Amino acid sequence: MLDNLPLLLNGFSLAVSPYNIMLMMVGVFLGILVGVLPGLGAPNGVTLLMPLTFGMNPVSAIILLTSMYWGALYGGSTTSILFNIPGEPSSVATTFDGHPMAKAGRATEALTTAFVASGFGALFGVVVVTILSSWATRFALRFSPVEYFSVFMLAFGSFVAFGGGSPIKALVSLGLGFSWASIGMDTVSGSMRLTYGFNELSRGINLLVVVIGLYGIAELCQTMQASPGTVQPVATRLSPREVLRAVLAMPRYWIALLRSACIGVWMGITPGGPTAATFMSYGVGRRFSKAGARFGTGEPQGLVSSETADQAAGSAAMLPMLALGLPSSATAAVLLGGLMIWGLTPGPALFAERPDFVWGLIASMYVSNAVCVIMALTTVPLFAAVLRAPFNITGPLIVIVCLVGAWTVGSNRTDIAMVLAFGAVGYFMSRLDYPVAPLVLAMVLGDRTEDAFRQSMILAKGSIWIFWSNPLAGTIITVALLCFALPGFTALWRLARRQFLPPPVASGR
Amino acid sequence: MRKIVAVLIVVAALLPVAALAAAWQPTRPVEFVVAAGAGGGSDIFARTVQSIVVKYKLMPQPIVVLNKGGGSGAEGFVYVKSAAGDPHKMVFGTNNEWMLPLVAKVGWKYDELTPVAAMAFDEFLLWTRPNAPWKSAAEYVAAAKKRPGEIRMGGSQSKDTDETLTRMIEKAVGIKLMYIPFKSGGEAAVQLSGEHIDSNVNNPAENVGQWKGGKGTPLCVFSKSRLPAGPKVTATMGWSDIPTCKEQGIPIEEYKMPRDVFMPGGVPEGALAFYAQMFKKVSETPEWADYIAKTSQTGQYMGPAELKAFIKADEERGRQLFQEQGWLVK
Numbered sequence: 001m002l003d004n005l006p007l008l009l010n011g012f013s014l015a016v017s018p019y020n021i022m023l024m025m026v027g028v029f030l031g032i033l034v035g036v037l038p039g040l041g042a043p044n045g046v047t048l049l050m051p052l053t054f055g056m057n058p059v060s061a062i063i064l065l066t067s068m069y070w071g072a073l074y075g076g077s078t079t080s081i082l083f084n085i086p087g088e089p090s091s092v093a094t095t096f097d098g099h100p101m102a103k104a105g106r107a108t109e110a111l112t113t114a115f116v117a118s119g120f121g122a123l124f125g126v127v128v129v130t131i132l133s134s135w136a137t138r139f140a141l142r143f144s145p146v147e148y149f150s151v152f153m154l155a156f157g158s159f160v161a162f163g164g165g166s167p168i169k170a171l172v173s174l175g176l177g178f179s180w181a182s183i184g185m186d187t188v189s190g191s192m193r194l195t196y197g198f199n200e201l202s203r204g205i206n207l208l209v210v211v212i213g214l215y216g217i218a219e220l221c222q223t224m225q226a227s228p229g230t231v232q233p234v235a236t237r238l239s240p241r242e243v244l245r246a247v248l249a250m251p252r253y254w255i256a257l258l259r260s261a262c263i264g265v266w267m268g269i270t271p272g273g274p275t276a277a278t279f280m281s282y283g284v285g286r287r288f289s290k291a292g293a294r295f296g297t298g299e300p301q302g303l304v305s306s307e308t309a310d311q312a313a314g315s316a317a318m319l320p321m322l323a324l325g326l327p328s329s330a331t332a333a334v335l336l337g338g339l340m341i342w343g344l345t346p347g348p349a350l351f352a353e354r355p356d357f358v359w360g361l362i363a364s365m366y367v368s369n370a371v372c373v374i375m376a377l378t379t380v381p382l383f384a385a386v387l388r389a390p391f392n393i394t395g396p397l398i399v400i401v402c403l404v405g406a407w408t409v410g411s412n413r414t415d416i417a418m419v420l421a422f423g424a425v426g427y428f429m430s431r432l433d434y435p436v437a438p439l440v441l442a443m444v445l446g447d448r449t450e451d452a453f454r455q456s457m458i459l460a461k462g463s464i465w466i467f468w469s470n471p472l473a474g475t476i477i478t479v480a481l482l483c484f485a486l487p488g489f490t491a492l493w494r495l496a497r498r499q500f501l502p503p504p505v506a507s508g509r
Numbered sequence: 510m511r512k513i514v515a516v517l518i519v520v521a522a523l524l525p526v527a528a529l530a531a532a533w534q535p536t537r538p539v540e541f542v543v544a545a546g547a548g549g550g551s552d553i554f555a556r557t558v559q560s561i562v563v564k565y566k567l568m569p570q571p572i573v574v575l576n577k578g579g580g581s582g583a584e585g586f587v588y589v590k591s592a593a594g595d596p597h598k599m600v601f602g603t604n605n606e607w608m609l610p611l612v613a614k615v616g617w618k619y620d621e622l623t624p625v626a627a628m629a630f631d632e633f634l635l636w637t638r639p640n641a642p643w644k645s646a647a648e649y650v651a652a653a654k655k656r657p658g659e660i661r662m663g664g665s666q667s668k669d670t671d672e673t674l675t676r677m678i679e680k681a682v683g684i685k686l687m688y689i690p691f692k693s694g695g696e697a698a699v700q701l702s703g704e705h706i707d708s709n710v711n712n713p714a715e716n717v718g719q720w721k722g723g724k725g726t727p728l729c730v731f732s733k734s735r736l737p738a739g740p741k742v743t744a745t746m747g748w749s750d751i752p753t754c755k756e757q758g759i760p761i762e763e764y765k766m767p768r769d770v771f772m773p774g775g776v777p778e779g780a781l782a783f784y785a786q787m788f789k790k791v792s793e794t795p796e797w798a799d800y801i802a803k804t805s806q807t808g809q810y811m812g813p814a815e816l817k818a819f820i821k822a823d824e825e826r827g828r829q830l831f832q833e834q835g836w837l838v839k
Contacts, residue, residue, distance in 0.1 A: 343803060
C-alpha cells in the first residue's frame, strides 16, 4: 500500500513542471469550452487534439488530453444545470436537481456545488487509485459476464426501486428504454434487430440524441407552456461572495459526498461506468438521505450525489483502462487509441514497464482536478449570468444548442429529426407523469445487461444458478434482488400495519 | 450572343474532361469515414494514413476524419454508398465490407462500393488463458476433442471474423468449442486474462498487453510462415517464436483481415487512380512501416484491381462457409 508512495512522488516530479502545468491549464480551458459550447463534446474535442500530441512525450500528451477530458466533464455539468441539456450521458442525473435550482434563481449555488462536489469526487477517486492500484486491477479481473450482470442489476435495483411515483409507470418507461436500446446490431446473435429495413436504424439509437431530446427540447416545451410568451428571466445573484458562500456550505453535505464518492469508485472499478454510477448514487441518496424526499425539486444533496459519483467513477475508471485496456466511456476509448499511437500498450504490464507514465498520469490527476475546480469556479458568475437574459433570447439558443449537439453525435441528419421526436416523447411523458429517468438508465445499461445475461447463459448452458456460483456474484445479485423487492416489502408492511394495528391517531373529531 | 452562350456551354462541358485528362485532383476537403468507433483498429488505421498524407502533403485538400461505427460499421458503409459518384468521400474498413452483408440485413451490397486499396493485413493468433493445462495448440486441440463443447472460446460479436475463424478451426480438426461473443476483441482479451474463457483468436495488438503481463499466451499464428522477428515481447519469447497453426496440426493455411479503403460507386476513373496512387505512396513511408511494426500487422499494398479480385474470391469462400453454418441472411 505504502510502497506506491515513492512511485507517486516520482510521478509528481514528472508531472508538476511549469510546462505540464501550462498544458493542464490549456487542456482544462479547452475542455470547459467544448463541454459548454454546442457541437463538440469531450470525445470529439479529444480526437481533434490528438494529432497535436504525437510529437510530445507520452506523459505530457496524456496530461493535456486527460485535462481536457476533466474540463469537459465540468463544462457538461454547466449546460445540464443551466439549460437541462446534459452534455454527456453521465450528467443526466445532474439535471434532476441542478436545473430546478437554476430555475429557482440559485444557479450560482448550483454550479458551485456541482463543481466542488466534482472536485471532491475526483480527488477521492484518485486517492483510491493511488492506494489500491494493484488490488483494484486484480479485483476487476474477477469480473466475468456473470458478475457484470449482477452489477448492472444492482444499478437498476438501487435506482428504480428507491424511486418514488407509480411503479407501473416507471416500468413502462423502463420497458421503452430497453426496447430502444436493443435496436441495431445485436452482439450475441450477430444480426440486426428492430430496424424494419431502415438503414438509418441499423446503427442503433444514440443515447445522447435521446437525452438531448427528452431533457433539452422537452424542458423547453414545458417552459413555454407554463407561461406562454411571458417567461421572465431568472434573477440570479452573481457576486463572487455567493460562490464563496456555496463553497463554505459544502462540508454540511459530507455524508452525501462520502457516500456518493464510494459508489462512484465502486462503479468505476467494477466497471459499470460513470453514468450508471450517477444513477445509482442518486437512487441511494434519495432513499437514505434525510433530504431524500426533496430530491428532484432542487435539493443540493441530489446534485452532490450525482456529480460526486460521476467524477469519482471517471477517475477510478482510469485504472481498468490502463491496466486492462477497457475503456469506460467514449472519451476513454479515444485516449486508449492514443496510448497505442504513443507506443504504449495498455495492459497488466504497463504499470511495471512504464511506471513513469502511469504514475505521472496519476499525479497529474491530483493537480489537474485542482486546476479544474479553480478555473470552473471562476467561470460561475459568467455562466450564471446567461440565465439573466430574457427567454426569447435563450429559448432559441437552447434549440440551436440541442440541434447542433445532435448533429455532432454522428454528423447525421436523421439524428436531428430524432432529437425533435424524442423532445415530443419527453414532453408527453412528463405531462402524463411518466418518469423519464428509468428510460435513460435502461438505454445506458440495457444493451450491456442483456449481453451479460446471454453470455452468462451460454457459459452456464442455460442454468440460472450460475449467478450464485461464487460469493462475489451471489452477494451482488442478492442485494440487487432485495432492492427490487423493497417497494413490495414496504407496501406489505404498511398493509399489515393497517390490518393488525389500530391507526396511530384515532380521529379526534 | 447566342453563339457566345453556345461556346460557353461547350467549354463548360469540356472542362471536366480536360481536367480529368490533366490528372484528377480533389477540389474539396476529403472525408475519411471510419467504419468503426474511435480508438479501434480501423480508427487508428485511418488516422495514421491521415497524419502521413498531411505530413508529406500528398493531397492539396484537407482531410476530415469521421467515425461512423454504428451497426458494426454498417453506418459508415451505408453513408459512403449513398454518396454514389462523390469522389471526396471514402470509407476505411476491413473485410466486413463484403462479409457483413452476407450475415446481416444491411443497406449495401459488397459490389456497390469501389475498392481503392488494401494497405495492411492484420494477423490472427490462437491465444490461451494463463495457467491453462495445455502448452501448445496441438495439446489444446487434443483437450477440446476430449471435452466437446466445453472449451470456452471468446471473441467479437457473433458471425464476425472471430467466430468465422473459430468455426473454421472446428471444421479443420473436428472439434466443438463453446463460442462466447463479446462487444470487442479487447473485451475478450480481458476475459481471457481473468481466466473466464479458455482461449480467443485476437489480433496481435488486441492481446499483446495481456501477453506482456503474463495474462495470456499465444499458441499459434494463422499464417503461412512465422511472424517476422522483432524485439522480444516477454522475457523469453518474441513474435517469431510463435509456431504457425499449420505446424501445430491445425490445417488452416492462413487467416488475415485486410485494412482497406473503399469509395462510393460510380466515381471517376481519374479519382480512383489518384487515391490509389496516394495510398501507395503512404504505404512506402517510414511512418507507415513504424505503424505496421507497432501493431504487429503485415504490410502489403493492393491496388484497385487486385483488391477487387481478392474480395471476389474471399466473398465466395465466406458465402460457402456461412452457408454450411446456416448464417446467410435471407
